[in-house]
Each structure stands twice: as structure tokens, then as C-alpha cells.
Amino acid sequence: MIRLGLPSSVRVLVISCTLFFLFITYGRNHFYRDPGSAFFDQDRAFERYYSLVRELEASDWRNEVFHQLKGHTNQTTHGNHDVLHSKGPDPQLCAVFVTAYREGGPQYVDTAISSALAGLTPAERKDIDVRLYVANTDPSVHPAWNSWLRDVVDDTFTTKDNVYASKMQHMKVLEKEKKFHEKAGLDYSVALQRCVADSAAPYIAIFEGDVIIADGWFARTLLGLKDIREQYEMGTKQWLYMRLFNEERSTGWATKDPLGNNVLWISLGVDVFLCAIAFLLKRHSRLLGPLFSPLSMLIICLITVPGLVILFFQAGKASMLPPSTGVHREDGFGCCNQGMIYPREVAADLASYLEEMAANMPHDNAIMEYHRKKQLALFALYPMQVQHVGFRSIITPNRRDDMEVWSMAFESLSPTNLAHDHERMVKEIYGDKAWELT
Numbered sequence: 001m002i003r004l005g006l007p008s009s010v011r012v013l014v015i016s017c018t019l020f021f022l023f024i025t026y027g028r029n030h031f032y033r034d035p036g037s038a039f040f041d042q043d044r045a046f047e048r049y050y051s052l053v054r055e056l057e058a059s060d061w062r063n064e065v066f067h068q069l070k071g072h073t074n075q076t077t078h079g080n081h082d083v084l085h086s087k088g089p090d091p092q093l094c095a096v097f098v099t100a101y102r103e104g105g106p107q108y109v110d111t112a113i114s115s116a117l118a119g120l121t122p123a124e125r126k127d128i129d130v131r132l133y134v135a136n137t138d139p140s141v142h143p144a145w146n147s148w149l150r151d152v153v154d155d156t157f158t159t160k161d162n163v164y165a166s167k168m169q170h171m172k173v174l175e176k177e178k179k180f181h182e183k184a185g186l187d188y189s190v191a192l193q194r195c196v197a198d199s200a201a202p203y204i205a206i207f208e209g210d211v212i213i214a215d216g217w218f219a220r221t222l223l224g225l226k227d228i229r230e231q232y233e234m235g236t237k238q239w240l241y242m243r244l245f246n247e248e249r250s251t252g253w254a255t256k257d258p259l260g261n262n263v264l265w266i267s268l269g270v271d272v273f274l275c276a277i278a279f280l281l282k283r284h285s286r287l288l289g290p291l292f293s294p295l296s297m298l299i300i301c302l303i304t305v306p307g308l309v310i311l312f313f314q315a316g317k318a319s320m321l322p323p324s325t326g327v328h329r330e331d332g333f334g335c336c337n338q339g340m341i342y343p344r345e346v347a348a349d350l351a352s353y354l355e356e357m358a359a360n361m362p363h364d365n366a367i368m369e370y371h372r373k374k375q376l377a378l379f380a381l382y383p384m385q386v387q388h389v390g391f392r393s394i395i396t397p398n399r400r401d402d403m404e405v406w407s408m409a410f411e412s413l414s415p416t417n418l419a420h421d422h423e424r425m426v427k428e429i430y431g432d433k434a435w436e437l438t
Helices: 008-030 050-069 109-117 122-126 165-176 180-198 217-230 263-284 294-314 344-357 363-374 415-435
Strands: 093-099 128-134 155-158 203-208 211-213 239-243 326-330 339-343 377-382 386-388
Touching (some): 008 294, 050 109, 050 211, 050 415, 093 109, 093 180, 109 128, 109 203, 109 211, 122 128, 122 415, 128 180, 180 203, 180 344, 180 363, 203 211, 203 344, 217 239, 217 415, 239 344, 239 363, 263 294, 339 344
Parallel strands (some): 093 203, 239 377
Antiparallel strands (some): 203 339, 239 339
């Protein structure tokens, strides 16, 4: 028998405690932004990284627009082309940015649209019909209504352009009485109807006005839509949406209970497997057999394995098992409507349903009810392409920070990697014509 110094049971206990300490230390340093994690730290969770970078890129693009609107040079830092593009004859996407005036706070929508357009190649810009919906019954109260944004979008409209007089009066009442949940449902319906009515684009995107959008979002969206058409072989079956934003709170484990998520059964299964290995080693290995004493196995089975399994789940699903890049089927767990892509085939009927249900439930709940009623497939595109930055919500102005709609994964995006991916994706979609002005 070999001599190994300390009893095997003591060494096992020391190793177990070391593993726990390292795991907890790593979790505190890396999982603090995950709202589904026991290591969630509200004081650090909403620190901005990539969204700040993208905000600066949007600001640079906006400055180029200002120069061109003043008649200055067409040479830009994004390439030798004019940034004041417009849609082509056959755009693939009708994208509506919905904004309403926020009293006493930033309006955000200029950054939202700038981030959507910054860095697009000429071919990409031609494939997007960009629209601004100022969702105020009196649009003049909103700074965006008569701003420079009208020079970079393809259409600017407001509520009075799209509703009958009787509905217009009702929406004025909703504004006056601050019934923003109902008003938001009607506005979402108006945005969908506008694209259905006067755009032939096969897909419709609705963006809230308080977002920032990642570099390469449109090319990634087109490839995601291609995956839905080909990889999932939907055939004649319709689907409802492809989500560009999701918060990690919506994609967590079934429960945060330390003994939930079948922890005991998983631990038991691992224990049986380890015991079988230990039994074989004790019988057939003179070197390793002595390590697995009855007391050592008791520590492993009752302390080490359950402890590691519990820590795995407590670390949070978004931290331990983040979605891989690409399109994923969604099981109705997604949250919020900061950025959504709808196929044209369902948009008109969905708009009618949202108008019908506006007084009964928030529009995000109504969309999910429509999904369940029609049994339509749902998709989400990863990595997340949209971040919500409007901490002061019009609909829920008293939301606490720990309930903030926020994507931690978006803040971890790498600007360098996104730029490389963007170039690769546009070449895949458009070839060398991606950068041609004609």
C-alpha cells in the first residue's frame, strides 16, 4: 500500500473546500450582472460597456450627418460614401422606431436611430425602409418631430396620420389620463399597420425609441431570417416573431431555490456514477484504490457533489449555459418588445388583435396571448442585438433598478469581433456589391 501523508478523507475535504472557494470567487467577479444568479450585484449590474462604445459610434455617425446637411464633404470615417442614404426600390425590412415624449428626461430616439444606421453599407441601407413614429397626439411636443431625423429616415408619421377622428379623441384621453399601457398597445398596432399599408417589405421590425442597436445587426438579422426559412423548414406554418432583445431574467432556471431544479436527483445520479468508478478502481487499481476510502466517498457524495450542483444552478443559467450564436426556438419565455421582427403575413392580423386587446392587457402580454391563440412559432436571435437604455420608462416610471429591463450579454459584446463579423456577413449576403453606391 502506498503512503500519501494526510488521510484521503482530509485531502478530499480540503480539495472540496478549495473548489467551492474558487467557484464562488469566480462567480462574484463574472456573474454579477446576471439577475438569475446568486452572485447578482445590483450596484455593478447595470454598468455599461459595449452600449457606451456603440453610443460613441452613433454620435460619430450623427456628426457626419450634420456635416453633410450643412453641405460639407461627403468623405466619412465609415468609408468613402455619403451617409445620407435612403431605402432602395425593394427593401427587405420595414423598421419603425416608436417614440413618445418623456417629460423632464432624455428622449433617446436620436441615439436609437443613429445606432441602427451607423456603419451600414450602402447595400444594407437600401434594404431597410426606416420609419419614425412620433406617438404623441400633438407631435410638436416631441423634439424629434421637426429634427434632423427627418432627413435620415424614409418616413416620419404620427398618430393623427393613421387613425380615425373617433380613435384620435380616445388616444388624447388616454394621454391626458396617463393610461400608457392602453396607449402603448394602440401605438404598436399603428406602427404595424403603417408598414403593412404602404410598404411591400416581407418583414416588419418594431423598435422602441429608447434602445441602442449593435454593429452588424441588420446583416445578422437577414441571416437569422434565412435560418428560419431554411434550417427550421417552416414550410407553410407561420411564425410570429424573431426577438432581437431579451433580458436574462426571462431565460433562467425553473426556480432559484437551492434545492430546486432537481438538485437532489442530479446529485444522486452523479453519486451513483462516482461510486461505480470508485468501486472499480478499488478492485483493479493498487495506486488509486486507497484514495477512495468509505469516509472519502461519504464526503464526496454528501458534500462535494451536492455543493457543486447547487453552485452550478445558483450561478444562473445565462452565465453557465448562454445561448450559442444564431437563431433559437423560443418557448414563450422571452421578455419585452424593445426590438422585434415580424413576418408580413401575420402583421395585419396581429395589429388588429393588439387594438382589440389594448384596454384589457399590456401589449407585450397581448402578443403572447396571440401566440398561444394562433400557436405560432417564436424565435430569438443571439447574441442580443438590442439594448434597452431608457431607465425611466413612460409606462412604468417607478421601476426599481433591480427590475430594470436589461441585457447583460449585450454589454459583454466585443466591438472588434462585431466589426469583423459585420464585414464577413455582408460579404456573404451581398458580395462585393455591399459597398457600391449604385
